[in-house]
Structure formats: structure tokens, C-alpha cells
Amino acid sequence: MELTGILKKTFTETAKTLKGSARRVFMARIAKALGKGGQRQAELELGWNRRTIRKGTGELESGFRCYDNFAGRGRKPVEHHLPHLLTDIKAIAEAESQTDPTFKTTRLYIRLSAAQVRQQLIKQKGYSEEELPCEDTIRTKLNELGYHPKKVKKSQPLKKIPETDAIFEQLKQVNAETDAAETALRMSVDAKGTVLLALLSRGGFNRLEVKALDHDFRPIEKVTPVGVFLPQYNELYIFLVTGSVTSDTIVDCIHTVWTMITNRFPGVQTLVINQDNGPECHSRRTQFMHRITQLADEFQLNIQLAYYPPYHSKYNPIERAWGVLENYWNGSLLDSLQTVFHFAQNMTYNGVHPVVKIVKKVYRTGVKLTKKAMAELEKRFKRLPGLEKWFVLIRPLPA
Numbered sequence: 001m002e003l004t005g006i007l008k009k010t011f012t013e014t015a016k017t018l019k020g021s022a023r024r025v026f027m028a029r030i031a032k033a034l035g036k037g038g039q040r041q042a043e044l045e046l047g048w049n050r051r052t053i054r055k056g057t058g059e060l061e062s063g064f065r066c067y068d069n070f071a072g073r074g075r076k077p078v079e080h081h082l083p084h085l086l087t088d089i090k091a092i093a094e095a096e097s098q099t100d101p102t103f104k105t106t107r108l109y110i111r112l113s114a115a116q117v118r119q120q121l122i123k124q125k126g127y128s129e130e131e132l133p134c135e136d137t138i139r140t141k142l143n144e145l146g147y148h149p150k151k152v153k154k155s156q157p158l159k160k161i162p163e164t165d166a167i168f169e170q171l172k173q174v175n176a177e178t179d180a181a182e183t184a185l186r187m188s189v190d191a192k193g194t195v196l197l198a199l200l201s202r203g204g205f206n207r208l209e210v211k212a213l214d215h216d217f218r219p220i221e222k223v224t225p226v227g228v229f230l231p232q233y234n235e236l237y238i239f240l241v242t243g244s245v246t247s248d249t250i251v252d253c254i255h256t257v258w259t260m261i262t263n264r265f266p267g268v269q270t271l272v273i274n275q276d277n278g279p280e281c282h283s284r285r286t287q288f289m290h291r292i293t294q295l296a297d298e299f300q301l302n303i304q305l306a307y308y309p310p311y312h313s314k315y316n317p318i319e320r321a322w323g324v325l326e327n328y329w330n331g332s333l334l335d336s337l338q339t340v341f342h343f344a345q346n347m348t349y350n351g352v353h354p355v356v357k358i359v360k361k362v363y364r365t366g367v368k369l370t371k372k373a374m375a376e377l378e379k380r381f382k383r384l385p386g387l388e389k390w391f392v393l394i395r396p397l398p399a
Contacts, residue, residue: 021065024056093147095172098314103326114139167309184270188318192225228257229318236354246363247288270302276313286369296396307390
């Protein structure tokens with residue numbers, strides 16, 4: 001075959017429109033049609049690579065097609081050289097991360113910058129300055145893991161008490177020790193804001209056209225989701241409480257969850273409960289401390305109460321589940337208890353559906369112990385010196 005100018009232009013332009021195996025096979029067919037020395041002639045006159053033509057010839061004769069792995073070319077990611085880097089970054093960022101306080105996004109904000117995370121990797125995890133990647137790479141990895149350095153004022157707590165830093169340091173230590181121990185289990189507990197059940201607009205967007213009331217905001221009913229979350233296992237339990245949320249409500253929810261899972265954790269001797277020191281569950285609430293002590297005695301568990309500091313409740317892991325739930329029902333109208341139930345049941349947190357229960361029991365408000373009874377109960381508590389309100393250990397009485 002003689003390669004005229006028109007043929008050369010036709011062959012080269014056709015080859016440019018093809019990709020991968022189809023392009024190589026086309027080049028191999030043209031080289032074969034040129035006869036003896038066709039590969040060399042195609043290289044000289046058409047500008048095709050002879051190795052590519054040979055690879056196409058192999059595909060043409062064997063009938064097998066080679067698929068290109070362009071993504072595998074170039075430099076390997078940093079985690080290829082440092083296999084534990086992502087795990088170590090996550091361990092540092094997890095303790096310093098909070099959910100979006102508005103619940104309008106599922107983003108997690110961290111109080112540390114990428115440069116500070118890099119310094120903590122050197123200080124805590126033993127990396128050297130030379131082997132760690134640059135600050136930009138650390139920032140990229142943080143974003144890929146879902147942690148974003150805070151850039152907006154809404155992620156900053158309103159106030160900060162003098163004990164805040166000490167509380168976070170102790171929380172980091174307690175939570176890490178609990179997660180590493182086989183004889184301990186950690187729970188994150190909190191109540192979400194009350195949801196008004198009516199044809200009320202909640203903002204957001206919906207694929208369906210919905211018509212909500214723009215005045216006369218009188219709800220048909222109210223429901224308050226109370227959540228118990230197991231951070232180590234990504235298990236979420238949601239209780240839809242139709243009445244008042246009291247100290248008894250919260251302890252009953254914890255009791256129900258532990259009854260459901262106790263057979264799975266026969267070796268657990270200590271239950272660590274992360275909370276936000278709210279009015280129904282703080283460590284000076286007499287009825288809450290009375291009920292949680294009864295729980296310790298009933299199941300023969302050591303119970304460690306570990307509270308987050310004031311104005312920093314969004315660091316509590318359960319808050320992330322509320323953010324996911326708020327984004328899941330988005331602009332939908334929550335006009336009945338069953339609607340809320342099905343939304344909560346169908347959502348997923350880290351790929352796992354929660355266990356959802358409706359609680360219609362009526363709880364009395366204002367229940368409390370006398371000063372004398374509380375003074376006797378206080379003798380059983382071991383409070384951390386200097387942080388007495390935030391860290392309380394309750395040991396059970398012998399059965």
C-alpha cells in the first residue's frame with residue numbers, strides 16, 4: 001500500500017478520534033496492511049509509536065483487549081508510603097471535631113489547622129519532620145476524611161469557661177482508653193430539639209411540591225428525638241418521645257439500649273456515657289444521679305459520666321446523627337408521628353439504619369431528691385478533682 005498525502009491525513013485523524021484498545025488495534029491493522037516493514041513505515045510516516053503498534057498487534061491476533069489503568073500512573077498517594085497516616089490523622093481530628101451547629105450540612109469542623117494537625121502527628125504519633133508530607137497534603141487528606149478546618153463564625157462556641165481546655169484533654173483521654181479497652185463501652189447520649197408536628201415549613205428543598213402553612217403555627221403534636229449512639233460500632237438508637245424529656249426519660253432510654261445489647265458485650269464492666277451537661281442529665285441533677293446509680297446497681301456496671309463543656313455540645317458524637325437526620329427529611333412536611341418515625345427509620349448514618357422506637361409514656365417533671373437523700377447518694381460518687389461537675393465515676397453496690 002502506498003501512503004499518499006490523503007491517506008496519511010485520514011489515518012492520523014482517525015487514530016486521534018479513537019482511544020485505548022480501539023486506537024491500538026486500528027494502528028495495528030494499518031501497519032499490517034502496509035506489508036513487510038509496515039510498523040517501521042507507520043512510525044516514520046504517520047508518527048505512530050512502534051511499541052504501541054506491537055501492543056495493538058498482540059491484541060488483534062489474540063482477540064484479548066488490554067484496558068488502560070491511567071489512574072495507576074504517576075506518584076503513589078502518601079498513604080501508600082505511610083500506611084497508618086490516615087488512621088492517625090483521623091484519631092487526632094476526631095477528638096477536635098464538631099458538627100454544624102445549624103444542622104443544615106453534615107460537614108464536620110475541627111478546631112485545628114492543617115499545620116497544627118501536622119505538628120500533632122510529630123508530637124503524638126512519632127512521625128519525623130522529613131517523612132511527613134507538606135501542610136497542603138495534610139489539608140487535602142483532612143478534607144477527604146470529611147474534616148474541614150473551621151472558616152465560619154457559626155462553628156465557634158459562644159462562650160468558653162476556664163475549664164474548657166482541661167475538660168477536652170480529659171475527654172480525649174477517657175474516650176481513647178474506653179475505645180481501646182475490651183471491658184469498656186462508650187455511649188453518646190443527647191436529645192434533639194423538639195419537632196412540631198403540623199403542616200409547618202422547615203425550610204430546605206424538596207423534589208415534590210409541598211404546601212405549608214405560613215401563619216397560625218399551632219402544632220397538632222410534639223415529639224422530641226432522644227438518641228443513644230455507640231461510636232465504636234456506628235450503631236444509633238432513636239427514641240421518639242411524645243411527652244416531656246426528663247431525667248427519667250434519658251435513663252430509661254439508656255436502660256433500654258443496654259438491655260438490647262448486653263448479650264453482645266458479656267465482658268463489659270464499665271459504661272462510659274458522653275453527654276452535654278444539659279438540665280435533665282447534668283451531674284448535680286438529683287433525680288438523674290439517683291436513676292443512673294440504680295442502673296449501675298441493676299447491671300453491676302461501673303458508670304463513668306464524661307460531659308462536654310458548656311457551649312461545646314456539638315462535639316458530642318450523637319450530634320452528627322442529628323445533622324444527618326435534619327438533612328434527610330430536609331424540606332419535607334412532618335405532619336404526624338408516623339411520618340417522623342419512617343424518616344428516622346429510613347435514614348442511614350455511616351451506612352447503618354438506626355433502631356427507632358416511639359415512647360408514649362408520660363414522665364412527671366420536677367421530680368427530685370431531698371438534700372439528705374442526695375448527701376447519702378453523693379458518698380458513692382468519685383468526682384475528678386478540679387473537674388467535679390464533668391467527670392463522675394459511679395461504682396455498683398455488691399449484688
